[in-house]
Amino acid sequence: MKYEVNNRGYYGKFGGAFIPEMLYPNVKELEKNYLKIMESDSFKTEFLSLLKNYVGRPSPLYYTKRLSDKYNINLYLKREDLNHTGSHKINNTIGQILMARHLGKKRIIAETGAGQHGVATATVCAREGLDCIVFMGATDVARQMPNVEKMQMLGATVIPVESGNKTLKDATNEAIRDWINHPKETHYIIGSVVGPHPYPDMVARFQSIISEEIRKQLQEQTGSPLPDTVIACVGGGSNAAGAFYHYLNEKTVKLVAVEADGLGLETGETAATMAAGSPGIIHGSMTMLMQTDDGQIVEPYSISAGLDYPGIGPLHAHLFDSKRANFIRATDTEAIEAAFELTRMEGIIPALESAHALAALKKLNFKKGETVVLNVSGRGDKDMEAYRKHIKSETKKEKQVDTHAEKETHDIFRASYSVPENTMQQRADEINGLYVP
Amino acid sequence: MNRINKLFETKKDNILSIYFTAGHPAPETASTIIELLQDNGVDMIEIGIPFSDPLADGPVIQQSSQQALADGMSLKKLLHELKTIRKNVQIPLLLMGYFNTIMHFGVESFCKQANAVGIDGVILPDLPLEVYKEQYKDMFKQYNIIPVFLITPSTPDERIRETEALSEGFIYMVSTSSTTGAKQGFSNENMSYFKRINDMNLKVPVITGFGISNKTTFEQACEYSAGAIIGSAFVKDISGEWELENKIEEFIAKLK
Numbered sequence A: 001m002k003y004e005v006n007n008r009g010y011y012g013k014f015g016g017a018f019i020p021e022m023l024y025p026n027v028k029e030l031e032k033n034y035l036k037i038m039e040s041d042s043f044k045t046e047f048l049s050l051l052k053n054y055v056g057r058p059s060p061l062y063y064t065k066r067l068s069d070k071y072n073i074n075l076y077l078k079r080e081d082l083n084h085t086g087s088h089k090i091n092n093t094i095g096q097i098l099m100a101r102h103l104g105k106k107r108i109i110a111e112t113g114a115g116q117h118g119v120a121t122a123t124v125c126a127r128e129g130l131d132c133i134v135f136m137g138a139t140d141v142a143r144q145m146p147n148v149e150k151m152q153m154l155g156a157t158v159i160p161v162e163s164g165n166k167t168l169k170d171a172t173n174e175a176i177r178d179w180i181n182h183p184k185e186t187h188y189i190i191g192s193v194v195g196p197h198p199y200p201d202m203v204a205r206f207q208s209i210i211s212e213e214i215r216k217q218l219q220e221q222t223g224s225p226l227p228d229t230v231i232a233c234v235g236g237g238s239n240a241a242g243a244f245y246h247y248l249n250e251k252t253v254k255l256v257a258v259e260a261d262g263l264g265l266e267t268g269e270t271a272a273t274m275a276a277g278s279p280g281i282i283h284g285s286m287t288m289l290m291q292t293d294d295g296q297i298v299e300p301y302s303i304s305a306g307l308d309y310p311g312i313g314p315l316h317a318h319l320f321d322s323k324r325a326n327f328i329r330a331t332d333t334e335a336i337e338a339a340f341e342l343t344r345m346e347g348i349i350p351a352l353e354s355a356h357a358l359a360a361l362k363k364l365n366f367k368k369g370e371t372v373v374l375n376v377s378g379r380g381d382k383d384m385e386a387y388r389k390h391i392k393s394e395t396k397k398e399k400q401v402d403t404h405a406e407k408e409t410h411d412i413f414r415a416s417y418s419v420p421e422n423t424m425q426q427r428a429d430e431i432n433g434l435y436v437p
Numbered sequence B: 001m002n003r004i005n006k007l008f009e010t011k012k013d014n015i016l017s018i019y020f021t022a023g024h025p026a027p028e029t030a031s032t033i034i035e036l037l038q039d040n041g042v043d044m045i046e047i048g049i050p051f052s053d054p055l056a057d058g059p060v061i062q063q064s065s066q067q068a069l070a071d072g073m074s075l076k077k078l079l080h081e082l083k084t085i086r087k088n089v090q091i092p093l094l095l096m097g098y099f100n101t102i103m104h105f106g107v108e109s110f111c112k113q114a115n116a117v118g119i120d121g122v123i124l125p126d127l128p129l130e131v132y133k134e135q136y137k138d139m140f141k142q143y144n145i146i147p148v149f150l151i152t153p154s155t156p157d158e159r160i161r162e163t164e165a166l167s168e169g170f171i172y173m174v175s176t177s178s179t180t181g182a183k184q185g186f187s188n189e190n191m192s193y194f195k196r197i198n199d200m201n202l203k204v205p206v207i208t209g210f211g212i213s214n215k216t217t218f219e220q221a222c223e224y225s226a227g228a229i230i231g232s233a234f235v236k237d238i239s240g241e242w243e244l245e246n247k248i249e250e251f252i253a254k255l256k
């Protein structure tokens, strides 16, 4: 079984480039050049040097004493939270800004949800001296002011997106539309392993530095490069792709992807694409996505803005379909509790996204003493508001705050959307019915 | 013979085609709009299937789609509404939309039902040529649905030739590198692109779309192609309108 993208841009039945013809030349240009550029010596040297001296890589692989004892495992944390700008997102933006320079592009666009990818893009644009335009849903602009201000300080133009539901999905649509309208000068730095081929593969390769380092670090610390299990959270799936990458063909290594389950699958207020979704096309890629019976894309819900995406990268759809990875879910509450557990037992405040991966520790049946690597994709600075509410409710012994009430949704499809009851069978049938390109 | 082919056999230039979003400006107006357009001399109609995430569309069609969906429009409803359209309408009708809607509906049942109500062709901007050729060509043919593909100012010549080879009705020439939306006029650069395509002598007619909004742009577009499609300008014009009859008559009259 192959897990790499094939020469037609597919992972099994998923992927491809379902884009309007207007984008064909741009995407084709990238497809024709990306491997050649990435594999050139000058690119590699500069990329690795920036990862080391600018981002601060390698990020540590940290053995947790207390958490390991608690779960009867050997738990290592991959500390992507310690990267410059606070998450794994910078690995990709460093790679893509160099790609843009090699392609001769002068204008950079990006989409962002919580603002992490936007900040990481604005950062590399400042360093490169390139114009940076970040599309961000108007709802998210209001919720994530500190990141908006950072982007502005870095010299980027943040454009609040008023179309659709005014969140990440719409920001991505708007970035794609901008690219259609400015095809020659512009490079689109997409923020995850999503979008038309070759984006999922290119972003996965940039993020693969994560598992490349894990292998070395684990070898040094345990005498073997192979853990028993790797755990990562999945929004679009870039940090998970990076953490899984060099283990995809290692059959003994279990891969666990954790999706955000919001208020719980049965409520419909979820972002767990594999559980609530079906095959379809989003942002130019054949993958799994949350949609109504009429094929309209549904706005997902999670407390974590970085996991609040109705689709998922095609690599992950393939890992799901081929059963190479195990997809599980963690709710808002489980994630918050896991964040506090890590903070109070190890002194690390994780991003809410990463907290979903941590919540998996309670859900998985580990062998006693097995080696587990968990990717801490980002730090929690941006999430203090959500954490502060939890502290308040702890001290006042109040009921958990209703996180969902905070997110004003404009979704007109939510009313007509419910998680299908016979999901498992129906979804399996639909996936089986897909064409294998 | 498919009505699209019949049209091009009898009319070689100044073909006027109008796009509108089904369910806009109000529910259950699609049939009325189609009949009024035909009565006012429009040659061909593109009926937009509203989609939540219309990547190739500018603000006007985005908003019309949002409104139509909010009012409950769906592909299923649209096909139901069109059941009796062929009683009074003879001009070619095409459905235009995004592939996810069709795929989720089921491509084969879509073709079958579209054919049953009298649809002649489809325009699916995000269905790649290659995917169509490999997976759906025979199916579309079986149900006599003609697919229409787009070319743009930056489509390389050899891809235009591939598009030509797969085209059975007409080629949709996107006027500029942009999403849908009205323009006031075309530049020399635009015009020389229209001419370049015209000089390729493609085996199927070319219809220009995107940015056509008024008499001037319609005439410019028709100079080097068989006709043109007006979308956003029409959609905007009928927004919020209940008096469709006068409005549509006026809109079409101004183009002539």
Ligand SMILES: Cc1ncc(COP(=O)(O)O)c(C=O)c1O
Pocket: A087, A088, A089, A113, A114, A115, A116, A117, A191, A192, A193, A233, A234, A235, A236, A237, A238, A239, A240, A305, A306, A307, A351, A353, A354, A377, A378, A379
């Ligand atoms: C810290 C962090 N982790 C994870 C994600 C989710 O993205 P992905 O699934 O691409 O890793 C985000 C996205 O914003 C993020 O900021």
